[in-house]
Amino acid sequence: MVITQSLTTATSWSTAASDPKLWAMLTQTLLPLYVNTCRWFAGKARQQTGFSARTVHTLPLPDGNVAYLLILEASYADGVPENYLLPLSFIADQTGDALTDVPDKGRIGEVTFGRKSGILVDAIYDGRFRQALLTAIYHNQIVSQTDGQLTFHRGQGLEEGDQELVSRVLPVDSSNSAMTFGDKYFLKLYRKLFQETNPEVDMVAFLTDESHFANIPAFGGSVVWQAADTNPSGSPLRDHADVTLGMMQRMVPNDKDSWMQTGDYLNDFLYGVPQRMFAIREDVFDKVELLGRRTGELHCALYKPTADAAFAPEPFTDDYRQFLIKRFEDLLERRYALLIDNYTKLDAQAQRLAWVFMEAKEMIDTFIADFRTRPLDSLRIRIHGDYHLGQVLATENDFVIIDFEGEPESSITDRKIKHSPLKDVAGMIRSYHYAVSAKLFNSAETDTLDPDHLQRVSDRWFYLIRDTFLDAYLDVFGAPHPLFKNNTEINFLLLIYLLEKAVYELGYEISYRPSWVKIPLKGIIDVVREIEKIRLSDGNVESGVPMLQTGLLQTQRP
Numbered sequence: 001m002v003i004t005q006s007l008t009t010a011t012s013w014s015t016a017a018s019d020p021k022l023w024a025m026l027t028q029t030l031l032p033l034y035v036n037t038c039r040w041f042a043g044k045a046r047q048q049t050g051f052s053a054r055t056v057h058t059l060p061l062p063d064g065n066v067a068y069l070l071i072l073e074a075s076y077a078d079g080v081p082e083n084y085l086l087p088l089s090f091i092a093d094q095t096g097d098a099l100t101d102v103p104d105k106g107r108i109g110e111v112t113f114g115r116k117s118g119i120l121v122d123a124i125y126d127g128r129f130r131q132a133l134l135t136a137i138y139h140n141q142i143v144s145q146t147d148g149q150l151t152f153h154r155g156q157g158l159e160e161g162d163q164e165l166v167s168r169v170l171p172v173d174s175s176n177s178a179m180t181f182g183d184k185y186f187l188k189l190y191r192k193l194f195q196e197t198n199p200e201v202d203m204v205a206f207l208t209d210e211s212h213f214a215n216i217p218a219f220g221g222s223v224v225w226q227a228a229d230t231n232p233s234g235s236p237l238r239d240h241a242d243v244t245l246g247m248m249q250r251m252v253p254n255d256k257d258s259w260m261q262t263g264d265y266l267n268d269f270l271y272g273v274p275q276r277m278f279a280i281r282e283d284v285f286d287k288v289e290l291l292g293r294r295t296g297e298l299h300c301a302l303y304k305p306t307a308d309a310a311f312a313p314e315p316f317t318d319d320y321r322q323f324l325i326k327r328f329e330d331l332l333e334r335r336y337a338l339l340i341d342n343y344t345k346l347d348a349q350a351q352r353l354a355w356v357f358m359e360a361k362e363m364i365d366t367f368i369a370d371f372r373t374r375p376l377d378s379l380r381i382r383i384h385g386d387y388h389l390g391q392v393l394a395t396e397n398d399f400v401i402i403d404f405e406g407e408p409e410s411s412i413t414d415r416k417i418k419h420s421p422l423k424d425v426a427g428m429i430r431s432y433h434y435a436v437s438a439k440l441f442n443s444a445e446t447d448t449l450d451p452d453h454l455q456r457v458s459d460r461w462f463y464l465i466r467d468t469f470l471d472a473y474l475d476v477f478g479a480p481h482p483l484f485k486n487n488t489e490i491n492f493l494l495l496i497y498l499l500e501k502a503v504y505e506l507g508y509e510i511s512y513r514p515s516w517v518k519i520p521l522k523g524i525i526d527v528v529r530e531i532e533k534i535r536l537s538d539g540n541v542e543s544g545v546p547m548l549q550t551g552l553l554q555t556q557r558p
C-alpha cells in the first residue's frame with residue numbers, strides 16, 4: 001500500500017459527520033489526492049481549484065459503527081462545479097482482517113480518529129457498508145440526515161428472504177462502481193451526481209413495474225438522497241428534491257456482451273476472407289434477428305399511450321425539432337473544430353475521409369434544416385439513448401439490455417427527452433458497422449488484402465446484418481404503427497439519427513481511440529451519400545460531394 005499522507009484528529013469517527021473542520025481538512029489533503037487516482041473521477045484532466053464537502057450523510061453499519069456518504073464538490077477554473085459520491089468507512093487497526101478485502105485502489109489514507117488509528121477507505125470495499133445498503137433497500141428504510149433524508153426503495157426484483165447475502169465489488173473500472181450480492185443482485189453506485197433522478201432508475205422501474213419487460217434485469221431498488229427543500233447556499237444539488245445515488249437490479253449470468261459475441265462471429269467470418277469465401281453462419285443471422293426483435297419489444301414496452309407525462313408518447317413538435325436541430329448544429333460545430341485541431345494527427349486515410357466530411361458541410365446543413373419543416377406524423381417516446389452492442393448482455397439463448405443512463409455527453413434533462421425509437425436503432429446499426437470495420441481492417445488475416453476488395457466485403461457483411469436487424473425490428477410492430485408513420489418517415493429519421501450518432505462518435509474516437517476515427521467518418525460519409533441520392537432523385541441537383549474513394553478504411557496500404 002502506498003499511502004502518502006496521514007492525518008490525526010481529536011474527533012472520533014462516529015461523530016465525524018458534525019465536525020466541519022475535519023471535512024475541510026480532509027477535502028484539502030487526503031481526498032483530492034485519492035479521487036485523482038479514481039477512474040470514475042471525470043475532472044482529472046481539468047484545472048481543479050478546490051474540493052469541499054457539500055454534505056455528509058450517515059449510514060449505520062450492522063456492527064454499530066457508521067459509514068458516511070460524502071457528497072464531494074469539485075470546482076474548476078472553467079465551468080460549473082461537479083458533485084461526486086464518495087462513501088467512506090474507517091477500518092480501525094484492531095478490526096482484525098477486514099482490511100485484507102480492501103485493494104490498494106480503495107485505500108485513502110492513514111487516519112487517527114480520537115485515540116483510534118486505522119485506514120480510511122472507500123466504503124464500497126467494506127463488506128459492512130455493502131450489507132448496510134442491502135438491508136436498507138430490503139426494508140425500504142428512510143434514514144434522516146441533517147440535509148434531508150436517504151430513501152431506500154425496494155423494487156419487485158428483490159426477493160423475499162434476500163436480506164443478507166455475501167457481497168463483492170465488481171472489478172469493472174468505469175464511470176460508476178458496481179457490486180454484487182450473492183451473485184444474484186447487481187448494485188450500481190453512481191459517482192458523478194446530478195440534481196435529479198437518474199434516467200436509468202426511471203427507465204428500469206417503468207420497464208419492470210409498468211411494462212413487465214423481461215429482457216432487462218429486473219429492478220431491485222434504488223438509493224436516493226431527498227434533499228431538504230430549503231436552498232440556503234444556492235447549491236445546485238439542493239434545488240431539486242431527488243438525487244439518485246444508486247440502483248439495484250437482478251444480476252444476469254453472462255460471459256460476454258454482444259460486442260464480444262459479434263467479435264467471435266466475425267473471427268469465424270474472417271478466416272474465409274483471404275480464400276475469397278463469403279460465409280456467415282445461419283445462427284449469426286438468428287442472433288441478429290433475435291436482437292432486432294428484442295429491440296422492437298423494448299420500444300413496444302416503452303410505448304404506452306396511457307402512461308403519465310414522463311413516458312406518454314409525443315408528436316414531433318416544433319420545440320423538439322428546434323431542440324434537435326440546435327443540438328445537432330452545436331455538435332457539428334464542435335466536431336468540425338475538433339477535427340481541424342486534430343487533423344495533422346490523423347493518418348492519410350482518415351484525412352481523406354475528413355475532407356469529404358468537410359466538403360459535405362453545406363449538404364448536411366440543408367438536410368438538417370429540412371427537419372424543421374418536413375411533415376412528420378411518427379411519434380416520440382423515451383428510449384435507451386446510448387444503445388450499442390456493448391449495452392446488451394448475451395445470455396445462453398437470449399439478450400438482456402443494460403445501462404439506461406443515456407448518452408454520457410448530454411445533461412440529465414436532455415437524456416429524458418423523447419425521441420423516435422429509430423435513434424436506438426441507428427445506435428445499433430452503427431455498432432454493427434463498428435464491429436465489422438474494427439475487425440476487418442485491424443486483423444493480421446486481412447493485412448495484405450486489396451483494400452478495395454476488403455471494403456466491399458465489409459460493406460456486404462454490414463448491409464446484410466443491418467437489413468436483417470432492421471427487418472426483424474420492424475416486424476415486431478406490424479404496419480401501421482403510431483411510432484412509424486410510413487417508410488419515407490422511417491428512412492428520413494433513420495438517416496438523421498445515423499448521422500447524428502456517427503458525428504457524436506467522431507468526438508469519442510478523436511478523444512479516446514484516434515486510430516478508429518475512420519470508422520465514424522466512413523459512417524458519416526455513407527449517410528451523406530444516401531442524402532445525396534435523395535436530393536438527386538428529388539430534383540435536378542448537382543452532386544456537391546466528391547466521389548467517395550474506396551479502400552478508405554484500410555489502415556495499412558500494401
Ligand SMILES: Nc1ncnc2c1ncn2[C@@H]1O[C@H](COP(=O)(O)OP(=O)(O)O)[C@@H](O)[C@H]1O
Binds near residue numbers: 217402404
Ligand atoms: N445486471 C447485470 N448483471 C450482470 N452484469 C452486469 C449487470 N449490469 C451491468 N453489468 C456489468 O457491469 C458492466 C458495467 O455496467 P453498466 O451499466 O454499463 O455501467 P456503467 O454505467 O458504469 O458503464 C457491464 O458492462 C456489465 O459487464
Ligand SMILES: O=P(O)(O)O[C@H]1O[C@H](CO)[C@@H](O[C@H]2O[C@H](CO)[C@@H](O)[C@H](O)[C@H]2O)[C@H](O)[C@H]1O
Binds near residue numbers: 505
Ligand atoms: O461507455 P458507454 O457504453 O456509455 O458508451 C461510450 O463508449 C462506447 C465505447 O465503448 C462508445 O461506443 C462506440 O464504440 C463501440 C465499440 O467499442 C461501438 O459498438 C459503438 O457503436 C460506438 O458508438 C459510445 O459511443 C460512448 O458513448
